[in-house]
Amino acid sequence: MARVTIQTQDFDVAAEIAALRGGDPGVGAVCSFVGTVRDRNDGSPVTAMELEHYPGMTEKAIEEMIDEACRRFDIRGARVIHRVGALQVQDQIVLVVVTSPHRGESFRACEFLMDYLKTQAPFWKKESTPEGERWVDARVADDAALARWGISSRNG
């Protein structure tokens, strides 16, 4: 099964979790994170969003993040889906699912993957607001989140 998928269509969280567990009796914990489109950002109402990526590099970058998560944490499997294209408020944007024997490792690996993805995977968000369209600025807080794992980033 693919570990990384970039797609325009929505995803079914329950189906993805079931597929990742896939009859693996060594799994004792499943942790999932879903990122969604918020109706406000930086003080402005947001009505829609457009997501761009770098085909090829985006997939490779996330594959490497999962390899790193497998080295750092005792996990059984990981799955990342990220949507691109036109999205509406409340739409699902990203899914990270991690399975592990015990809960601590899947909680940590899931957060590690999201922190890594926020600053190192080539995606760009453009928001529609009442004042027009604008590219979302990177946040320094996201670099700080990755730094907790001992990885320095200067994205924001």
Added chain:
Amino acid sequence: MKVKVRYFASIREAVGQGSEELQARGETLGALRDELIARGGAHASALARGKAVRMALDQVMSDETAALREGCEVAFFPPVTGG
């Protein structure tokens, strides 16, 4: 050196194209950025020194000291904002 240059997001919009092929005179990513800035116009403002510009060489995040290779793919883009 023949190089394929790709632009993404706000930088792509600013320069008005997603990609181009060119002959680089310099040997590093930083030298290529300088060559593009020297064109003036939209390239100069979008890639200006002091602006937050990220770079990739053959689809791997790289810094300005990275050495260009014949036929390589270079990308310029703003800080990433996925997730």
